[in-house]
Amino acid sequence: MKRPRKLAAAATVVLLTATGCASAADEGSSEGGVAELSFMATEPKSIVPQKDIGSQIGMALCANLMEVNVETQELEPLAAESVTSEDAQTWDITLRDGWTFHDGTAVTADSFASAWNATATGSNAWQGNGTFVAFEGYDELNPSDGSAPATETLSGVEVVDDTHLTVTLNAPNADFPKLLSTNPTCPLPASAFEDPAAYDEAPVSNGPYKFASWDHNQQIVLEKWEDFQGDPGFSGGADRLVGKIYTSIDPAYTDMTAGNLDMIRNVPAPMVEKASSQLGEEALFEVQTASKQQTLQIPDYIEELKSPDLRKAISMSIDREAIATSLLKGHSTPSDSLVPPSLASYREGACDACTFDPEEAKKLLESAGGFDGTLVIESNSASEQQLVQAVATQIQDNLGIKVKLSPKLGTELSERRNNQELEGALFGLWGWAYMSPDQYLSQYETGGDGNVATGYSNEKVDALMEQARGEQDEQASADLYAEAEALVIQDLPAIPLFIPTDYGLRSECAELNDVQGDLQYYRAGYAC
Amino acid sequence: MLGYSVRRVLQMIPVLIGATFIIYALTFLMPGDPVAALTGERPLPESTVAQIRRAYHLDDPFLVQYGHYIFGLFRGDFGIDFFGRPVLGLILERLPTTFALALTAWVLKLFIGLVIGVYGGLRHGRAGDHFALVFTVVFMGIPGFVIALGAQTYFGVHLGWVDPAGTRAGWPIAFILPALVMAIEAAAGLARLTRTSLVDVLRAEYLRTARAKGLSPQRVVWGHALRNAMIPVVTYLGLSLAGMLGGAVIIEAIFNIPGIGGLLVSSINNKEGTVVVGIATMLVLVYLVFNLLVDLTYGIIDPRVRL
Numbered sequence: 001m002k003r004p005r006k007l008a009a010a011a012t013v014v015l016l017t018a019t020g021c022a023s024a025a026d027e028g029s030s031e032g033g034v035a036e037l038s039f040m041a042t043e044p045k046s047i048v049p050q051k052d053i054g055s056q057i058g059m060a061l062c063a064n065l066m067e068v069n070v071e072t073q074e075l076e077p078l079a080a081e082s083v084t085s086e087d088a089q090t091w092d093i094t095l096r097d098g099w100t101f102h103d104g105t106a107v108t109a110d111s112f113a114s115a116w117n118a119t120a121t122g123s124n125a126w127q128g129n130g131t132f133v134a135f136e137g138y139d140e141l142n143p144s145d146g147s148a149p150a151t152e153t154l155s156g157v158e159v160v161d162d163t164h165l166t167v168t169l170n171a172p173n174a175d176f177p178k179l180l181s182t183n184p185t186c187p188l189p190a191s192a193f194e195d196p197a198a199y200d201e202a203p204v205s206n207g208p209y210k211f212a213s214w215d216h217n218q219q220i221v222l223e224k225w226e227d228f229q230g231d232p233g234f235s236g237g238a239d240r241l242v243g244k245i246y247t248s249i250d251p252a253y254t255d256m257t258a259g260n261l262d263m264i265r266n267v268p269a270p271m272v273e274k275a276s277s278q279l280g281e282e283a284l285f286e287v288q289t290a291s292k293q294q295t296l297q298i299p300d301y302i303e304e305l306k307s308p309d310l311r312k313a314i315s316m317s318i319d320r321e322a323i324a325t326s327l328l329k330g331h332s333t334p335s336d337s338l339v340p341p342s343l344a345s346y347r348e349g350a351c352d353a354c355t356f357d358p359e360e361a362k363k364l365l366e367s368a369g370g371f372d373g374t375l376v377i378e379s380n381s382a383s384e385q386q387l388v389q390a391v392a393t394q395i396q397d398n399l400g401i402k403v404k405l406s407p408k409l410g411t412e413l414s415e416r417r418n419n420q421e422l423e424g425a426l427f428g429l430w431g432w433a434y435m436s437p438d439q440y441l442s443q444y445e446t447g448g449d450g451n452v453a454t455g456y457s458n459e460k461v462d463a464l465m466e467q468a469r470g471e472q473d474e475q476a477s478a479d480l481y482a483e484a485e486a487l488v489i490q491d492l493p494a495i496p497l498f499i500p501t502d503y504g505l506r507s508e509c510a511e512l513n514d515v516q517g518d519l520q521y522y523r524a525g526y527a528c
Numbered sequence: 529m530l531g532y533s534v535r536r537v538l539q540m541i542p543v544l545i546g547a548t549f550i551i552y553a554l555t556f557l558m559p560g561d562p563v564a565a566l567t568g569e570r571p572l573p574e575s576t577v578a579q580i581r582r583a584y585h586l587d588d589p590f591l592v593q594y595g596h597y598i599f600g601l602f603r604g605d606f607g608i609d610f611f612g613r614p615v616l617g618l619i620l621e622r623l624p625t626t627f628a629l630a631l632t633a634w635v636l637k638l639f640i641g642l643v644i645g646v647y648g649g650l651r652h653g654r655a656g657d658h659f660a661l662v663f664t665v666v667f668m669g670i671p672g673f674v675i676a677l678g679a680q681t682y683f684g685v686h687l688g689w690v691d692p693a694g695t696r697a698g699w700p701i702a703f704i705l706p707a708l709v710m711a712i713e714a715a716a717g718l719a720r721l722t723r724t725s726l727v728d729v730l731r732a733e734y735l736r737t738a739r740a741k742g743l744s745p746q747r748v749v750w751g752h753a754l755r756n757a758m759i760p761v762v763t764y765l766g767l768s769l770a771g772m773l774g775g776a777v778i779i780e781a782i783f784n785i786p787g788i789g790g791l792l793v794s795s796i797n798n799k800e801g802t803v804v805v806g807i808a809t810m811l812v813l814v815y816l817v818f819n820l821l822v823d824l825t826y827g828i829i830d831p832r833v834r835l
Contacts, residue, residue, distance in 0.1 A: 217786030411560030
């Protein structure tokens, strides 16, 4: 959960050889036996959870209403006593009594309501803004004409008393408790509004770790909060967490080989191979829950690419298996569905046009009336260009059509995507903010999250999605999502490519944890 | 001398305006929407985007945007980035680190380059000279980042003498290795220049005169030959200090030194024009100041320049 959504993965550069492995915690213990773990960080724009939705530091600082318990791997109430609803539209939230922020002030219903109102206010331009789009009253706080909002509060959020609040959504959504586990729904103490500038530098929250210091461009130190009342499954083993700030992953890796760093996440594929030979297999941590997917998204507004047969032909001309074993060295698996296999709605082989069959592909291309133009594949220049190249070569060779690559800077690509000015297919990486089929299939729902890339729209899909979202029974809901996916796949607005495996790197002292596909630094156990 | 200095200072103003204009124009022409980079995949609501665009004059024509910028600049206002942080603060937070690195490297380079250069010049044509030549050619030939990565792996990881990344150990420990890498790379050029210049001067008529009138060899070399041989070297040294600030960018990335380089690269990627131009303007200013110092030093060494 809480993963920032990214269509483009980070780039990599190759370093020289190095060996040796010690632990930074050795230094820590000589300073008085503190269980210290260090992790790779970049200089954050903000460490306030609402302002950086993917911030690992924000996650460590905040105890949300709901969180995944590492020990049970279930979503459980944390700061909340309960989150319940009859109809999945109006939700009753009861807070635990006697919980406080790190400074001792009480966590009340108002701590959540005021934080949500501020985040949902468009003119604040906080990154977490979009999380509240499903709340009643969001539109009033974000007038589409750019005028200043007439109100300051979400009409759907009502504080009943100090430990009770109710939330009304625009439409039923059974995923609401999952939403309450993400960074933007963290509470804020009154002090955050009294002196926002000071709060940005030294945030006070209610989570298992409290803020200790931020030495800009050097490190951020968090310390275990003794008064945290949540189960151990919501916290980690280290007494001190040090986010060492690096400008890129390469010097962080080098620092790890020298024994100065304990944890790195989102290890790029070329580094995985190098790390397993230099640091040893035990340093590699493979995340079991697949949460990401690479696809080739095809904008519906490009007329020449509208034919489903053509799209299927393109899909069938790609030998995913070959690319996965050779170029990707087994660190990815071919994808055969519009969702990763870890989701409840996943049906094996849902995408029948995802099997490699060049003969059938050519027949389909013919029945689609051929393709004379050039297939442009746009991608973020910082993403895995070798992979994009391999996919393009497969299409070109096996289908006999012209393919042109068009790598772009992240800012330019986002602009073209958001303004629907793409010239061809888009190579993209998608991940979830929390574990739900909705997080993937909303891309194919009219106006849904991520829909802007393809602009795909289908009334039947929209209706099924709405129904699935309102269904509180997990199995029934998964069946509805699967039904929606089956409809989308007939039009193939996105060609499933690969499910990349996520890797983390660890020193001997760090025990990494898979938190529903997310590798969260603050949850790591301490083993020295 | 005063008139000369004033003239040189006044000449800096049009250069500064021209340089910022070009950099601003280049940033403006870069493709992509900076607001799109703000929040990743889920676009901000229209209303917010409109407000941000208005606040940063993004909808104005180029010249108006530049006008706003240069007007602020003359009041000492470098603007704010998209997270509302003052650009000047961001730069000043990092500039000292880059300066510390560049200056350390420069001093090391000065020492290494002059020693090798003078040695080679004095022993011209003999074994020592050839050895110095080979040394410099080798280090001029190897790309800087290869030396940097090699040194980082060997001294930082294998031997563990210094941290391979970061500046947590502080100055000078954390800066010695990266500065030495920069210095060795750059010292080669300096050594060659010094050697050639010295060899030329040693052949000059007036040195024969100096020797003929019975001056000791030390006086000849230190008092006459070196002072004249240093004129082109001083120009080179002054300009190379400014150049080292630029060269520090790559070394900063490899050794994870939180200087101006990392900030520049990330703001170019995010199309944060105010930050890019702010850094570039600062570097242009530094370059101009060094240029001025070089010219003034020239005036001291060589009185003809003042005329």
